[in-house]
Amino acid sequence: MPNLKDLKNRIESVKSTRKITKAMQMVAAAKLRKAQEAAEQARPYADKMSLVMNKITSSDNVSSSSPLLTGNGNYNIHLIIIATSERGLCGAFNSSIVRLAKNHINKLKSEGFQFKILTIGKKGREQLKREFGENMIDHVDLSEVKKIAYENASTISDNIISMFLNNEFDVATIFYNQFESVISQVPQASQLIPIEINSEKTQNDNSISNFVYEPDEQEIIEDLLPKAIATKVFTALLENGASEQGARMSAMDNATRNAGDMIDKLTIQFNRSRQAAITNELIEIISGAEAL
Amino acid sequence: MSNALFNFELVTPEKILMSDSVSSVSVSGVEGDMTVLANHSPIATSLRPGYVDINTNGKTERFFLTGGFIQITSDEVVVLAESASSEEDLNSEMIDNVIEKTKSLMENASDLQKCVLAKKLNDLTNIRNQL
Numbered sequence: 362m363p364n365l366k367d368l369k370n371r372i373e374s375v376k377s378t379r380k381i382t383k384a385m386q387m388v389a390a391a392k393l394r395k396a397q398e399a400a401e402q403a404r405p406y407a408d409k410m411s412l413v414m415n416k417i418t419s420s421d422n423v424s425s426s427s428p429l430l431t432g433n434g435n436y437n438i439h440l441i442i443i444a445t446s447e448r449g450l451c452g453a454f455n456s457s458i459v460r461l462a463k464n465h466i467n468k469l470k471s472e473g474f475q476f477k478i479l480t481i482g483k484k485g486r487e488q489l490k491r492e493f494g495e496n497m498i499d500h501v502d503l504s505e506v507k508k509i510a511y512e513n514a515s516t517i518s519d520n521i522i523s524m525f526l527n528n529e530f531d532v533a534t535i536f537y538n539q540f541e542s543v544i545s546q547v548p549q550a551s552q553l554i555p556i557e558i559n560s561e562k563t564q565n566d567n568s569i570s571n572f573v574y575e576p577d578e579q580e581i582i583e584d585l586l587p588k589a590i591a592t593k594v595f596t597a598l599l600e601n602g603a604s605e606q607g608a609r610m611s612a613m614d615n616a617t618r619n620a621g622d623m624i625d626k627l628t629i630q631f632n633r634s635r636q637a638a639i640t641n642e643l644i645e646i647i648s649g650a651e652a653l
Numbered sequence: 654m655s656n657a658l659f660n661f662e663l664v665t666p667e668k669i670l671m672s673d674s675v676s677s678v679s680v681s682g683v684e685g686d687m688t689v690l691a692n693h694s695p696i697a698t699s700l701r702p703g704y705v706d707i708n709t710n711g712k713t714e715r716f717f718l719t720g721g722f723i724q725i726t727s728d729e730v731v732v733l734a735e736s737a738s739s740e741e742d743l744n745s746e747m748i749d750n751v752i753e754k755t756k757s758l759m760e761n762a763s764d765l766q767k768c769v770l771a772k773k774l775n776d777l778t779n780i781r782n783q784l
Contacts, residue, residue: 402668512668575684575698584699584769
């Protein structure tokens with residue numbers, strides 16, 4: 362049975378832990394709001410961009426397509442881009458991305474394909490380094506970046522595109538967490554190169570046929586493809602940012618609640634042992650008085 | 654000049670900069686400058702670095718774009734800008750940054766892309782010199 366002093370110290374230390382997790386939760390909540398706003402504001406551009414891409418690629422005049430669109434004909438070397446956070450203490454956020462990526466890698470491995478890994482964010486790199494250290498070709502450090510700007514994303518995507526044009530890989534896929542709500546973030550894979558274009562919307566859109574393109578479709582595609590890829594990376598980073606804060610907020614909320622429970626338990630234990638000590642003393646006094 | 658208004662959106666990757674009913678929009682397309690009035694025929698074109706002037710009932714707003722894309726459909730006009738800044742914020746340092754970046758991109762680009770980038774570089778340098 363721990364003595365009263367020990368119990369008191371433990372209660373104090375759990376209380377200060379609760380203060381810290383509470384503070385982190387509130388900071389995460391404030392950051393989450395900002396990150397969510399950023400993600401929402403970026404959505405119109407991404408939507409419009411994919412709509413335009415849809416229209417152009419579905420037009421008949423696109424003859425020889427860019428390798429960014431159709432791939433370079435091979436399917437051998439895969440580039441896995443794993444976007445995680447720079448900081449920990451955010452629940453299963455990082456490990457769920459890493460798990461999905463690992464599954465993908467193992468599948469590629471068993472099918473005999475080669476793969477290379479590019480990590481964005483420190484935490485994913487740490488988790489993968491031991492297993493796939495020799496496959497890591499690059500790492501993007503965003504720890505100095507407070508607010509993710511389009512610039513960051515376009516630098517990353519330009520880098521990826523030039524690697525692709527140098528034939529360093531054939532297919533690129535980015536892994537990130539899609540923000541659903543504060544309690545649910547879904548790890549996702551999205552193929553960057555050759556770029557995936559969802560063609561569902563195009564069918565019921567009649568305004569495609571009478572478009573005039575200036576200069577011609579081919580040149581516009583060359584101009585737009587890098588931007589479309591950068592936009593995809595940007596969307597992934599923003600979704601990841603919002604997910605990270607959401608995950609941290611719920612993780613810290615849990616931690617705060619657990620600390621509260623623990624304090625309650627320890628307080629009860631403390632009170633019981635104090636009462637036991639008092640009762641003991643009383644018994645001693647009474648039995649002492651009786652003995653006289 | 655007609656006073657008919659049409660829906661116009663200026664969208665950057667980070668946010669919608671402007672979404673309003675306007676009377677005319679002037680942009681610098683890759684094939685030449687053009688002004689869009691209401692009921693323009695559908696057209697889509699890339700934009701070179703330059704200014705976009707948005708006129709709403711006689712009041713003009715001007716933004717600088719480092720490049721982008723305009724899409725004119727029967728019901729709206731959308732400009733997708735790589736980056737946009739108001740005229741006051743524009744300075745030569747910012748353009749120099751973009752020029753540097755474009756140059757580094759050119760090193761690994763395919764032939765067709767090089768052609769696009771070279772044009773862009775030229776435009777940027779012109780604007781830089783005008784400041």
